[in-house]
Amino acid sequence: MIDFDDVSFSYDSAEAAAASPVLREVNLHIDEGDLTLVVGRTGTGKSTLLGAINGLVPHFTGGLLSGEVRVAGRSTRTNRPRDLADVVGFVAQNPMQSFVTDRVEDELAYGMEQLGLSPTAMRKRVEETLDLMGIAGLRRRPLADLSGGQQQRVAIAAVLAAQPRVVVLDEPTSALDPTAAQDVLGAVTTLVHEVGLTVVLAEHRLERVMQVADQVAWLPGDGSVVLGPTAEVLARCDVVPPLAALADRLGWRQVPGSVRDARRRVQREHITVADAPQRRERPASEPVATMTGLGVRYGDVVAVDRVDLVLHPGTVVGLMGRNGAGKSSLMWAMQGAVPSSGDLLVAGSDPRSLPANQVGRLVTLVPQSAGDLLYLPTVAAECAQADEESGVPAGTTAATLVRLGVAVPPDRHPRDLSEGQRLALVLAIQLATEPRVLLLDEPTRGLDYAMKAQLGAIVRRLADEGTCVVISTHDVEFAAAATERTIIMADAEIVADGATRTVLTSSPAFSPQMAKVFHPRPLLSPAEVVRLPVAGRGELA
């Protein structure tokens, strides 16, 4: 269905292309009806590979492509993306940004209108697609009013309505909470199984999708692509989902495809593991922040409903919950940037009553769209500006950046940085004031496993220095590995608050994979898996 013949691609001119192409002599063949998972670290060319399938690369992005890409026998050399619209459906990362119309029904019809289908055929297909994706109830709703999961399903439905034979999805679940992600992936799996669609899907959080993949295409970063069965490719690739880390710790040569497979193998081989490590006892400390009856309202919408919360220095707190549960609003209210009611004290003062340039010493926030904070042409200029804004000696921010351990070239434009580098830069800027409380809103979006581990280490170090770090995230595995206390919000209220181990492992939706594999032992991450000597006939693989 999809063929890459000797494909090389680079965004730059010909001579630079020879030095470090994004794709180098790629040959691969994807059969009809397969679900292929594209994995690789950030910046290894996953999006380029996906774009090459429908010709967006190079027709839309520019650059030099040699070799040939064929989809259903049609070459992207002679067919522009618009000419392939009836064969390949492309769902971009952020669905809201690529919606053309403003109503669900119209959006579904848009692609078919461009293909010139007859009105009667369109009517029928819109109805079929609404049912297939289970969104018939949304048909008259404005797109802007939908939740993230609904938007993603509408985006997939809009592409499906044109009945393509291949669907390409670029990180379809990166913005979704675990339940919504399950929903979307469930829908995609149904399409593969029932409709026989060929799906190519890129994703960072492999733990969410690897069980549904038929094969994995791994981009090691040197321009090549390794395509093979999930278990084999994951066993040697540099993207390590929790189950691969587990396989590594237990000495398995094959990575189990799902939690179920891992559980069965553990039972079959009578593997016993040590108890979860005891929680480090902290000396009781004065709270650094207290909120009493904190509430946030936007017009008639109650975003945070009279929340009581106490935060202690030196802790890493995870804030989880559905999209729209009030996590971001609570964080912005803590910073004092959105109006709120109730009492709020951070290190003895109320951030709401302080001028903006003094709040930074108490509490600072790295927003979801971290790029909003950056506006200068180079990293060095941003650092210098941050020193000036925070009133700290020149060079402090640059030094913080170095201390974070992420290499960020100072002469680079902030927009040219990778997700991880940009996060590090914003983090350094926000840390220049040495805040008592650091709030991170959804920081793991677009980060690969290695970067997430690095972020986890950074927040751990900050906490050890006495900062209280609050992280809102949808990433269960990251929260399990990096936080010690977890707060779950739902419907503008806090519904659970306690030690991460207790809160996460007791909830089916937020349970990390290790806890599922070794149930009832509440293990949080592969690092906590310690194999005990086998009593009896257990064999070592």
Place this chain on the structure above:
Amino acid sequence: MSRVLARPEVVILADAALQGARLAGRTVHPWAWWGWALGAGVAVTLASNPLLLVLLIAAVTFVVLQRRTKAPWARSLTLYYALAGLVIAVRLVFQILIGGLREGTVLFSLPEIALPSWAAGIRLGGPVTVEGLVYTAVDAGRLAGLLICIGAANALANPKRALRNVPAAFHQIATALVIAISVAPQLVESVLRVRRARRLRGGVRPGVKGLISVIVPVLEDAIDRSLALAAGMESRGFGRTRTGRGLDWRLGLTLVVAMLGVTFGTFALLGLPGAGSWAVPLLLIGLAAGAFGLHRAGDDLATSRYRPDPWGAPEYLVVGCGLATAALAIWLASTDPAMAFGAFPLTWPELSWPMLATAAVAALPGLLAPEPPKDAA
């Protein structure tokens, strides 16, 4: 519970809305509303009788209040009223300050300054007369009324649906306009978000630097969005042609010739006396060539339309009311002496039965046009 049981239709309605059910009612075609509003606009422009003017504006407002939906643009009439008020106020202020009409009953006098002859001898200040003010108010009121008619069309017709229902050849322009309409609120949202984010770095600074710190992220965001949108549209087949090629050059030439014909024809007809003999055919040829070219260009584009808005009896009725209003006003202007309202000398304007009829016809769609569904946008 008993209250819920007492009014089951409330429950059913809420339930139906949740499941995307279709509610009773019918949206009138947006271009029909525009036709009606333009007809009313012609009548308003001709209405030199202040009573007829007020009646027509009332009729237009009545229709909007009866048939508008809950969509955001449906509330825009207030804005147009404010604009209309502003037009009248500005005209009155100029009449008081600069004068022009100084005859009649003097209300009060301002100190007079005569500008030198190079300023065309304009006199500032001077006597302010009742007649002058009334004449100006009525004159400005006609422009204000026209604004309200346009506002009515805006409030009643969904701008996006109006753009969806254009000839296929305009499809790409219409898409661009629809996107432009949706981008505006996104830009506002983007500005608010970035301004809020600025507080995290010590607040928005005054001066150019502060401006840059907001504008740069907003523009970057806007460019990101447009690139994502463009990529999305490209991969969904926007701009596909049946032949797979661009516009035929012969078709392009036809369209250019048609445009030249229309432009010169109109110019000659309006500007050159006695040119009618050749200007009218030129104009007609231009229009015909344009219609043909657009039709062919539309054919070449492969697009089709999903659930196009129907054009039926309600649309004919709405447009018919607009045309009838305009026709009645034209007839009144040439025959009815009561239409000629003079401020010099000031008399109470007369109202005749045909005038009442004109306003009533304009108000008819408020009663006869079908109601829009409760969830209509």
